[in-house]
Amino acid sequence: MGYPRLGGEGGRGGDVWVVAHKNMTLKQLKNKYPQKRFVAGGGANSRVSALKGSKGKDCEIPVPVGISVTDENGKVIGELNKEEDRLLVAKGGIGGKLHTNFLPLKGQKQIIHLDLKVIADVGLVGFPNAGKSSLLSRVSHATPEIADYAFTTLKPELGKIMYSDFKQISVADLPGLIEGAHMNKGMGHKFLKHVERTRQLLFVVDISGFQLSSVTPYRTAFETIILLTKELELYKEELQTKPALLAVNKMDLPDAQVKLDELMEQLQRPAEFLHLFEKSMLPEKAVEFQHIIPISALTGEGIEELKSCVRKSLDDQDSKDNDAYHRKQLLSL
Numbered sequence: 001m002g003y004p005r006l007g008g009e010g011g012r013g014g015d016v017w018v019v020a021h022k023n024m025t026l027k028q029l030k031n032k033y034p035q036k037r038f039v040a041g042g043g044a045n046s047r048v049s050a051l052k053g054s055k056g057k058d059c060e061i062p063v064p065v066g067i068s069v070t071d072e073n074g075k076v077i078g079e080l081n082k083e084e085d086r087l088l089v090a091k092g093g094i095g096g097k098l099h100t101n102f103l104p105l106k107g108q109k110q111i112i113h114l115d116l117k118v119i120a121d122v123g124l125v126g127f128p129n130a131g132k133s134s135l136l137s138r139v140s141h142a143t144p145e146i147a148d149y150a151f152t153t154l155k156p157e158l159g160k161i162m163y164s165d166f167k168q169i170s171v172a173d174l175p176g177l178i179e180g181a182h183m184n185k186g187m188g189h190k191f192l193k194h195v196e197r198t199r200q201l202l203f204v205v206d207i208s209g210f211q212l213s214s215v216t217p218y219r220t221a222f223e224t225i226i227l228l229t230k231e232l233e234l235y236k237e238e239l240q241t242k243p244a245l246l247a248v249n250k251m252d253l254p255d256a257q258v259k260l261d262e263l264m265e266q267l268q269r270p271a272e273f274l275h276l277f278e279k280s281m282l283p284e285k286a287v288e289f290q291h292i293i294p295i296s297a298l299t300g301e302g303i304e305e306l307k308s309c310v311r312k313s314l315d316d317q318d319s320k321d322n323d324a325y326h327r328k329q330l331l332s333l
Contacts, residue, residue, distance in 0.1 A: 001053075001104060002096030003046035011043025011053030013092025013107040017060050018114075020080035024064045026116055033061075043095045043104065053095055061089075063114055066197070072111040120158060120172035121314055123198030125232070127224055130204045131249040133157065134297035136173040139307055161307055169310060172198055196236065200313060201244040203228060203289070207256045207263070221248065221259065222266040222273065229283040237284075243317055246289040247306055252296040260294055267292065290316075 002010045016038050030036070041057030044050070069077045069087055078087040093107040094100065124132040140159030157173040195201065205225055211218040219227065225246070232239040246267075248260060266273045270286050291309040295302035 001045040002098075002100070002102030003048070003051060004102045006046075006048070006051055007098065008046030008048075008051035009053065009097040010046050010095030010102070010104050012055045012095050013043050013104070014040030014056030014058045015088055015092050015107075016040050016090040016110075017058060018063055018067070018069055018080065018087045018089050018112070019060045020065045020067065020083055020085040021062045022065060022083045024062045026064060026114065029061070029063060029114075040090070040092055040107070043092070046096070046102075056092055064116060066117055068115045068117060070113045070115065072113070074113075077112065117197040120170040120198045122169060122171045122200050122202050122310055123195050124171065124173045124204050125195060125201050125228055126204035127206075127210045127219075127228070130206045130210065130224075131297045132173045132204045135204055135247065135249065135295070136171060138297050138300060138303050140171060161310065163307070163311065167311070169314060171202075171310075195232065195239060199242070199317065200310075201232075201239075201242050202310065203244060203246045203287070204249055205246070206250050207248050207259050207294075208250060208253055221263050223277070225267070225287070226274075226277060226283065227281060229287050230281055233283045233285070240283075240285055240287060243313055244287050244289055245306075245309060245313055246292045247302075248292065248294045249297055251294045251301055252299045256294075264292070 002008055038059050038061050040059040043056040044053035046053045063080060065080060065083055065085075068079045069089065071077055077089060080087060089112055090108040090110045093105040096102040096104045124136065126132050136157060136159045139161050159171050159173065161169045161171060163169075203225060205221045205228075207221050209218055209220045210224050229240070248263065250256065251260070267289070274282060290313050293302050293306045293309055295306055297303075
């Protein structure tokens with residue numbers, strides 16, 4: 001409240017902030033605040049000894065790094081990508097003063113959703129059983145669960161590729177995509193929201209093709225690439241602008257070389273083979289791979305080459321980003 005007789009102003013209400021903390025998890029947040037209601041403090045009334053009332057106490061919601069905050073209509077309020085990032089989600093009301101008739105105003109009230117996305121340099125994209133988990137365990141020290149049934153990976157696994165000069169590149173193995181993922185089939189959107197956060201995509205395809213079950217159609221390696229591209233495009237077109245590499249896995253299988261030659265020909269002249277697809281399966285724009293590396297996650301063939309291609313590709317991207325940043329700085333000057 002204000003103090004009309006002496007024109008004193010009441011204190012503002014406190015604000016509610018979302019703050020990123022390194023060791024916080026969403027589970028801890030839920031256990032600590034089961035009611036999920038956060039209220040900042042009220043401002044102090046104006047009085048003779050203190051005409052200007054003090055501001056109310058701010059309220060901070062601790063969240064893990066990598067959180068995207070949306071309002072109840074799905075509009076993104078902001079993202080917290082590094083430690084100590086802060087985001088104002090509800091502003092305190094103003095204290096009583098002359099133009100409010102010395103009566104305080106209510107603060108904002110807001111329902112927010114917290115969405116955690118994995119942040120990694122490289123995201124592995126592929127249909128189930130393409131060998132993404134085996135590849136992750138080959139290139140890094142991660143120990144994902146590996147089995148020969150389709151959906152082994154149910155949550156994103158993170159690994160790091162270590163280089164001899166101590167550079168580290170983080171790789172996220174994301175749950176296998178299936179046709180129709182953008183419509184939320186399988187792990188659908190849960191998977192695709194993580195892809196948004198990775199800097200580059202590494203497509204992993206099985207050279208012998210893919211069949212989810214006996215009732216679904218068999219897809220060749222080339223068809224798999226086309227379908228993966230289509231899924232990413234249907235979910236969010238920007239995903240296609242990310243730099244992409246292609247790892248052709250399971251080169252230890254018989255006839256793999258013959259199939260690889262065939263695949264390379266199809267990738268070099270995709271237009272000649274697109275008539276084999278239904279119109280609805282074709283992406284608007286084909287992905288251009290910066291590197292195509294034949295590998296075998298089982299025997300280790302091609303793994304070193306893959307590691308150096310991933311690094312080269314990220315280094316190129318870094319120098320492009322730097323150039324763009326400097327250009328922007330120059331323009332603003």
